[in-house]
Amino acid sequence: MYIYKVIKENLQNCEFGSYVAYGIAVCLKSTNIILISISDVFLEKERAKKLVELCNKNNLELIHLKEVVEDAVG
Structure with missing residues (x-):
């Protein structure tokens, strides 16, 4: 079984500079x-x-x- 979590990221982009974004991590629930x-x-x-x-x-x-991610952002 899986558990989904939000991951916070501090990213850089040459066009936009520094920004904070959020991704998704999938973990094994047991470990x-x-x-x-x-x-x-x-x-x-x-x-x-x-x-x-x-x-x-x-x-x-x-x-x-x-x-699911494509549908959520699309």
């Missing part, structure tokens, strides 16, 4: 080891938290994460 993460998904922490809550509530399978 808390990160299996995969998607960086720089949202600029707003609340949007990231809502998506993570939805993924956890619905026990999202890892194979669907990319689709």
